Amino acid sequence: MRSAMLLPVLFALQAGCTSVAHAMQNYPAAWGHYDVCKFQIYTEEGLAWDYMACQPEGTDMTKYLRVALDPPNITCGEPPETYCALENPYMCNNECDAATEELAHPPELMFDFEGRNPTTFWQSTSWKKYPKPLQVNITLSWNKTVELTDDIVLTFESGRPEQMVLEKSLDYGRTWTPYQFYATDCLDAFTMEPKTVGDLTQRTLLDIICTEDYSRGYVWKNDKTVRFEIKDRFALFAGPRLHNMASLYGQLDTTKNLRDFFTITDLRIKLLKAATGATMVDENNLSRYFYAISDIKVQG
Template identity: 70%
Template sequence: MACQPEAALLTRFLKIRLDPPNSTCGEPPEMYCTLENPYMCNNECDARTPELAHPPELMLDGEGRVPNTFWQSVSWKPFPDPLLVNITLSWGKSIELTEDIVITFESGRPEQMILEKSLDHGRTWQPYQFYAADCLNSFGMEPRSASDLRPASVLDIICTEEYSRGYVWKLENTVRFEIQERFALFGGPLLRDMASLYGRLDTTKDLRDFFTLTDLRLRLLRPATGPTRVDPLNLSKYFYAISNLDIRGRCRCNLHANNCVLENGKLSCECEHNTTGLDCERCKKGFQGRPWRAGSYLPIPKGTANVCEASGGEQNCQCFGHSNRCSYLDLLSTAVCVNCKHNTRGRHCQLCRLGYHRNPSAQLDHHNVCLDCKCNPDGSLHHRCNDTGYCDCKAGATGPKCDRCLPGYYWHKGCQASVCDNLLSRCENGGVCEDNGRCLCPTPYTGLLCEKVQCRKGAAGCVSQSPRDPTLHRVLLSLTALLIVANGRIPL
């Protein structure tokens, strides 16, 4: 298979942070009651006594210890203000989840909480899943479960009531984020068809990123309250307590490393294929002969390494024959082609210069790959064109090169609006101006400006379709006749 580190328990490598910082019980010491028996209040939390303290790191120690160890929050003393606690888990690098996230609560499971993830070390967050006893009331979402998902909805963010409605908390104390149920949509039951799953991870947009993160955040919004309303006289029985976090996955090395190591408290990939970086996310200096790409699972079962190639030389620069020299840019950590020929441009001479467009019949390495746009300077807005060679035309112009006029315009150093007399009148009803002097009218229109409907023989009087006032039009026609007579064009 394509090289990648083995999956492992990732809680060994994370750092944990609480917000607000004073969310942990024990300062000052406090007595707690149990949810199922509000009169049993003999659980003390005291941060000064190791046997009675419940710090956050006890979420990460092994299960099965007797007595059980767990982190515990302060009680809900500020009620009715919400008891809000954010638990942030950070790895310092990208990881890929491979199994379900399982959170074991020592208290009742929260009635409202959100699991979130970050891909940029906590700068931005996005929800992974919502949990509530009543999804519609809590988050305005219809309840769904992971079993409702289908291949087309595998990336959906859902709200589930499955883990928040039960009150037998000693028997039902885990909350899950189902990873493997989503994997099974492509790999089949029990993930027997891993080749199909890996193929989907390679070809389905955003699927691999969905299971990738640098940080997780658990937002605890409302503790378990049991089947009755909150008792304001006994708030010591409402709190959060987590005894274990089970998060399994692998370092994300973009399929360029088989191993991930912990050095100086930080995880990093042992990069291969001439790659470097925390996640093997770029080519080494001197190996920018072609753009960096993540490794591929395909073809299965071998995969494709997409090795970074040495810089220098026409082939290694990957300039498609349009340049024979590369320059390494430290700022971009990559090499770019210098002095692209044949009217090309771009990091790899893969684009056309402004004023040229891609020749659809030529390969990228052909010397005639870019053709001149040849936009008419009088009819186009500028000399550039789109990828198909069409120019941006001025008003009235048309055609791929903007060298023709639309109806109602005529060509004179560009397309000018057609007028048919000295009064700048325009032909109506689809008429076309000829020689800037008379209108050629389509059927059934007639008149000097195509403003009338042609009368049929024997039909009653025809009514003009022109929006122009008929009286004013008769006056204009009379003025036109007088001008003709005055100029001597018709003998009296």
């Protein structure tokens, strides 16, 4: 994970995760609760050795999670439903039938291998109980602690939600804290000033923000992703001195707040308002509004 994410310039070549503390008197035998690893880096002066906390490679954590939906019966297809397109209320050829494999959209399709065409996706029932907005919680649980090493990326097959909160738990779902708020209008939805990760500084890199970057109305055809920007926050922590990025995890290990921030046992995606693509909701055609997610990426 380090070579892929934390060292975009240095291109660390990790030479195995063997402890070399016995050979390096200037370095501790362990860095926090990690052994110390020796690895090769490219610097402006050429190849050099550096030392840092041993870490396993980052891996696709969606292979190991348990997913729970709330309400539990919110997945489409029981009974079969027909949907209209968000951008065209007269285009109603989207069918969901839980009993037919080709027309079913169960939650596991958020985590299968994506790359085929057409995409596979989970889909909710449509927003039929207007004016109560369709709200869905998607909880991902690992039953162990996971250190995030890359951005969390959600890909929405229909429009991106107009309001959403990404939350995390560090105690197996007993308590939750927000990671990021997402809305077309942050002030209106959450009484928060809209910000982007670019507004954060080294001093404020653990601030919880509301962003409007991923909720813009009709452009969803071109950009379907909603991100939580782990890498940008890591880069803020490492600062401009890229040579120091190699010891990032060693520093993280001794900086509890930082470490806790990037560590989770569970994630919760609170979908609070589906895409409407318009200021006015078409109350006569609520089958245009629903959530559909084709992919969730969590690396750790």
